[in-house]
Amino acid sequence: MSFTRRAALIAAICTIALAFLAPDAKAHGYKIGDLEIGHPWTRATPPSAKVAGGFLKVTNKGSQPDRLISATFDGSASTEVHEMAHEGGVMKMRELPKGIEIKPGETVELKPGGFHLMFIGLKSGLKEKERLKGTLVFEKAGTIEVDFAVESMGARGGNAQEHHNHGAKTQ
């Protein structure tokens, strides 16, 4: 193999490796104690909407279980920890007064259709690309301030997002 071809090959491998290693421009994360918090986000809301869901990932790198017991959001009067489940064609919601357990070594994802933070009494509509501050309160790790990224109204998080974030009329 000639020098130029080898150099080109190395450059190509580096480019591919960088593409995989470079963090998603929009993703953001935090650490508190043994917990890693991935990309807190919410969605743009239709006008007059009084509620929104808050989503994020928590990974427990420690050896003790912890719990996400409450949260606050600057854009709403109150925040509750909820679970949603689709059972027999019915969307069921319930509050989790004891919060969500994160076992050692596990990752819990708050996502559409499952665990979520319920932002209640929105002060104004949430607009795409905004960032609003909030806090997450863990039983053991304590309280951490985070930014919630406002994504499109149809965002579902993860890979499904691309599929669903078109079609909204802009206000």
Place this chain on the structure above:
Amino acid sequence: MTALKLIRYGAWSAIAALGVVIAVVLLSPAPRTDQAGGGRIGGPFKIASAKGGEIDSASLRGKPYGIFFGFTQCPDICPGTLMDLTALMDDLDKGPMAAKAKDFRVLFITVDPERDTAEILANYLSAFDGRIDGLVPTVEALPALAKQFAAYYQKVPTSSGYTMNHTSAVYLFNREGVFAGTIDIQESRSSQKAKLERLLGR
């Protein structure tokens, strides 16, 4: 062939024939008992529209439509389903079904008329496709209306007030106002689109 043999063959043939008749009776679908109303799901309704006035099911004759029960203080499934429908109609508008898609209507019926006023609902729906209309039944009329569509809803108390459990499906009705299946947010977009195309294509 002896007479005895003939009788024996005859008897076996009769048993076989009886078996076939029994199988046909057991395997054939149960007779429909709902011919008069054109389906057990649906039926006539007249509900206050968020834009003012009323929407009467009779005025929808000739138009295929979808009915979705939800509420505006719904963090996920309601805006998600309305976004799905908006994107689906947008998709159909760009394809060969465009002319037929113009006739399609979606009625978003609130299961939370205590909090969802006509004004709130109209404002909320302005974010979605213009073919989606909001309907606000009275608190008194809601139970019978939900029953008419076999839809479920229930108030769930939370520390700051309440939220609602509700049926997540969008009920589809054809041009004659006859129930024609459902689409659901958990289906793939392609499956949702195929169902709408089938509905519009009739």
